[in-house]
Amino acid sequence: MKYITKYKSPNYNSRNSSKIQLIIIHYTALKNTLDAVSYLCNKEKKVSSHYLISQNGTVYNLVKDKFRAWHAGQGFWQEITDINSISIGIELDYNPNGKNNKFSFKMIYSLKKLILKLQKNYEINKNSILAHSDIAPFRKIDPGKNFPWQELSTSKLILNLKKLKKVEIKIMEKWFYVHNLKSKKQKIILALSLIGYDTREVYKNSKLYNKLITAYRIRYLNYEDKIKNKSIYNDLIKHLFNYMLTKK
Numbered sequence: 182m183k184y185i186t187k188y189k190s191p192n193y194n195s196r197n198s199s200k201i202q203l204i205i206i207h208y209t210a211l212k213n214t215l216d217a218v219s220y221l222c223n224k225e226k227k228v229s230s231h232y233l234i235s236q237n238g239t240v241y242n243l244v245k246d247k248f249r250a251w252h253a254g255q256g257f258w259q260e261i262t263d264i265n266s267i268s269i270g271i272e273l274d275y276n277p278n279g280k281n282n283k284f285s286f287k288m289i290y291s292l293k294k295l296i297l298k299l300q301k302n303y304e305i306n307k308n309s310i311l312a313h314s315d316i317a318p319f320r321k322i323d324p325g326k327n328f329p330w331q332e333l334s335t336s337k338l339i340l341n342l343k344k345l346k347k348v349e350i351k352i353m354e355k356w357f358y359v360h361n362l363k364s365k366k367q368k369i370i371l372a373l374s375l376i377g378y379d380t381r382e383v384y385k386n387s388k389l390y391n392k393l394i395t396a397y398r399i400r401y402l403n404y405e406d407k408i409k410n411k412s413i414y415n416d417l418i419k420h421l422f423n424y425m426l427t428k429k
């Protein structure tokens with residue numbers, strides 16, 4: 182894995198002693214790595230990320246981990262809204278409408294190595310490797326529906342959601358019942374909220390609710406289920422149960 186440190190972005194400030202807890206994955210939606218480096222290092226753009234990974238797997242370190250890079254923007258995860266202060270941002274040189282519209286083998290290989298290193302250095306939980314669309318589901322879609330999350334879970338970098346036994350599904354149903362959650366929508370919103378998503382406005386705003394569901398669907402449903410427009414309910418219950426078992 183080629184590692185380049187000679188390009189530095191001026192777009193960062195102090196973390197103010199916040200601990201690094203999350204890794205946020207993005208795509209640049211730009212033409213190529215050269216464009217991405219110059220964009221992320223341009224003072225006027227006021228954006229940056231700690232890392233950029235090119236199509237050939239080269240890793241560019243643009244902002245030191247100890248600083249607060251500006252990649253997340255308005256966001257929310259587990260009640261925290263200043264995501265930049267607690268996260269590492271990784272940009273991928275990928276554009277769904279460009280020539281760089283593949284998550285290449287070399288790119289994903291380097292990404293996995295980088296995540297592993299960061300997880301070790303900062304004790305980052307497997308539940309805390311997130312998409313930009315996870316922390317900003319109402320305005321962001323990156324890294325998008327083709328990003329290979331399955332490869333990260335096969336490599337044990339993120340949580341591998343195990344299928345629930347019948348008795349476990351019953352436990353979840355009982356738990357919802359005890360908490361007086363009757364409608365599927367109520368259950369879905371509570372589960373999303375416990376996992377970490379921003380559900381503050383979604384109950385009364387169906388447009389936001391649908392955006393949140395889409396963000397979850399593109400990340401967690403397999404390709405066929407996405408096409409068939411399958412409900413996220415069963416996947417979400419499975420996710421919540423797995424999440425509760427592994428929470429620190």
Ligand SMILES: [Zn+2]
Pocket residue numbers: 206207208252313321323
């Ligand atoms: Zn992004």
